Amino acid sequence: MKSDDSVYSKSENLAVSSDVSSLDEKKSEEMKTLFSSAESAMEAWALLATSLGKWQRNKYVGVSLVGKTLAIMGFGKVGSEVACRAKGVGMHVIAHDPYAPADRARAVGVELVGFDEAIATADFISLHMPLTPATSKVLNDETFAKMKKGVRIVNVARGGVIDEEALVRALDAGTVAQAALDVFTEEPPAKDSKLVRHERVTVTPHLGASTTEAQEGVAIEIAEAVIGALKGELAATAVNAPMVPAEVLTELKPFVVLAEKLGRLAVQLVGGGSGVKTIKVTYASARAPDDLDTRLLRAMITKGIIEPIFDVFQRGLRITEERVILDGSPESPLEYIQVQIANVESRFASAISDSGEITVEGRVKDGIPHLTKVGSFEVDVNLEGSIILCRQVDQPGMIGTVGTILGEENVNVSFMSVGRIALRKQAMMAIGVDDQPSKETLKRIGDISAIEEFVFLKL
Secondary structure: OOHHHHHHOOOOOOOOOHHHHHHHHHHHHHHHHHHHHHHHHHHHHHHHOOOOOOOOOOOOOOOOOOOEEEEEEEHHHHHHHHHHHHOOOOEEEEEOOOOHHHHHHHHHOOOOOOHHHHHOOOOEEEOOOOOOOOOOOOEOOHOOOOOOOOEEEEOOOOOEEOHHHHHHHHHHHHOOOEEEEEEOOOOOOOOOOHHHOOOOOEEEEOOOOOOHHHHHHHHHHHHHHHHHHOOOOOOOOOOOOOOOOHHHHHHHHHHHHHHHHHHHHHHHHHOOOOOOOEEEEEEOOOOOOOHHHHHHHHHHHHHHOOOOOOHHHHHOOOOEEEEOOOOOOOOOOEEEEEEEEEEOOOOHHHHHHOOOOEEEEEEEEEEEEEEEEEOEEEEEEEEEOOEEEEEOOOOOOOOHHHHHHHHHHOOEEEEEEEEOOOOOOOOEEEEEOOOOOOOOHHHHOOOOOEEHHHHHHHE
8 A cells, every 4th residue: 555654744644654564474475476477377377267268388488596686676674585585495686775784785695786787687676665756767768778688577566666668668579578566656557558468467456465464463563553652652663754742843844844855965965875874963953952852853854865764774774863062042943954974985975075975964044944065065055946066176167157058958047056165176066956957968067177076956
């Protein structure tokens, strides 16, 4: 069952989910689907059990799992457990997940690799990623073209991570030999869906953890979470945010928006990185620690980094918090919030930090969240819409050059801010845009010799 936790958040209701009781069933469902895709069992059954009554052993010859490479895309709880079970039947398992610690993968004998390497190497691809703007249609015509001919795709996680029309084309071309799907972009799918009716596709109606035992466990977990929430306890399985008193929520409201956007911005800056293990959050305030409830802020930073909230902990990320006590009036709950992601391997992180870390800082000004610092560079831009961040040489004409390129492509600039550490050294330019620049436009900006690195961010 899919739910939109933003609906609950807007109505100030707490949404809880159950993950523990259904975990074993999710693993079992994945393995059953994996076996089915290897054996073409469902197609053979359909011909035999229907009015056609065809007995065609030779047509439906499967493949062995032993010695085959399984690429797990998303190495959270379910993904890591599926890896263990797949290794148990003799498969070689690799995984892609930019947020999973390499040591946790090594502990179960799994190698973490890049996205392109994973899809190019795999005989079987199993999807375990949440549906986010970054993962929407992540398997598409371009990525199918990079795969082995005859690859098999299994998706029992989220509909929408596969471009379904592209999958049909890949099946028709023989690039994908078999697809086993429990989830779809639109549920239920249309009756005339080419994907559902394809002869090399095994489908089930989003069964997920649909067993008697799992459903009983889920019901008990949710009931316990609701009872605890009504007692004022934090719900460990909240999918939108911890529950806080109304007066606290009112005071923190602009900082809640700031927290989520800083988390979303920080994780985009390490896009394509690997080995992210720790995230450090710093709150600067004139209030004593006991007078500042940061549970909601932490939750929203986490939500911005990766959704749903509990996926962070499934991937072994550790979030630490630090308080900086400032002198002055404690009227405002916070002076600034800082989010730091350490030890990442991304081009932008390397461009702004010798130690390979991303640090972003924000403040609330007149009720509006602002980005005020990126690394050591001070900027001042509204955290809204889309932003282009450029690490560049501080020299005359840069603002005009970038602005001209955007203007020629009919991209409207909403704001611009430049921060530098020293005259004619390095600088950071932040540009707010109302429209998404084309790939060609972004390439033109990146080709400017004085720009050392840049990134386009959606907030």
